[in-house]
Amino acid sequence: MNLEGIFSFIIKAITFFSIMMLFFIILFITKESIVIFKEVSFFKFVLGTNWNPIGSHPEIAILPMLLATIYVSIIAIIIALPIGVGAAFFLSSVINREYRKIINPLIDILAGIPSVIYGLIGFVVLVRFFESCFSLPSGESILAGGILLSIMILPYIISICTESMLKIQKKYKQSSQALGVSKWYMIRYLILPTAKESIIAGLILALGRAMGETMAVMMVTGNSPILPKLFSRAQTIPSLIALEMGGAQVDSLHYHALFGAGFLLMIVLFIINLIFYWIRKRI
Template structure:
């Protein structure tokens, strides 16, 4: 009987995985089909290398270079801020915090991941943006930096969860032997746990980057949504915020409508390229 249940469970898991891949394939094909109509009017190279976004003008004025750069800029700022904090927090949880407090802290961190993005955006608008305006006397606190700081808080739970799982296993694996040799806990964590967790840290960075580049509502509320060349203390616009703001007002079937699908297709392509590149980096690092 147990063999039958095991086989049934295995087939169910395979079926669910197949359905998931099928749904993902249909989504990609649908976005590609809608984008292809736009790419027949505007070549993809012009679309991603020019910096004018004006849906009311000629098709040649629909291009998203500034918006691509804004998406990358905000996401990279978020990763630069969040990754050191996340790795340090994971080292602390895996090596220095006892089991019961560690479970409580992990629970609180997981709760952070479940907070709706609009709540983060509302707090960022009322606290972060106002802080920049009052303390630093900016004409507008809405900026790449504000979006990066807010995103870093949002992706922090994903980094900590991924790194802590890997580092906890590494610490359990080597701590007994290291203690028997009289090696200090700090030395174990710095030289063994951290170095053996590079794959986990890379996976956390990839996961966080994908989450950051795909975030819409929270970022849209604090970056100013101006399709101009992004600066750290200036406004910008990201591809998700562009789609969210303009899809509702774009006429179905118009070139503007298909241009928004094309922007989504470019975002997926960028994420795919980044994931492939980081995969090969991680594989080359593991062979050293």
């Protein structure tokens, strides 16, 4: 076997291992979740509003946490997407290559900062800001979580969109200059329509990152399992699992309920990815 064949075999083996690892993770979560759905119906688990799995009369329902997870993520996307796409246009079409080489690594560093650092800054700055400016008893809220998450997902949107827009610009720049087309006309009518697919790809990656974020959101949302409102406390599914899994007795109803929450989050992310995949195909 030559070097190329060895390299091909290694790549295929790594790919197969990654797929099997994902398969076994899904299988394990599903297996641990089935127990709770034998005790509580799936619809009651999803649509109920009370979470008290360790009481004398256990109540297990995940709707407030599910809504909070989606609510925080949508706020983050609404804030981050226009800023991220605008920053990508700026980096790919406005500034020159030398400045781009300086700014791109700084954006990549933002993605590498630990989430607990973001959470600490959000707790000290955002939460205190809401308490002082809006006269709230507590600044921990859905809005604080959404703003913090929008900062955390910006590097993913910017990086994907910038790379795609640079390729599109390289493809059309010479012919556009030959025809006397202005830079802004090229951005409006060539780069933006062609970059739609990469924008959606960045949106999918950022949304998955936002819905799975734990520590930062946990530090600024207040962790109250109640129906979420913009300026009130709430608790997301990842925060719920992180806070309670350590204290849940193995094989207890509480333990399997937390796996059920993770299973539900996995289903929601899968459905969202399918929807965006269909949109990309339509585009």
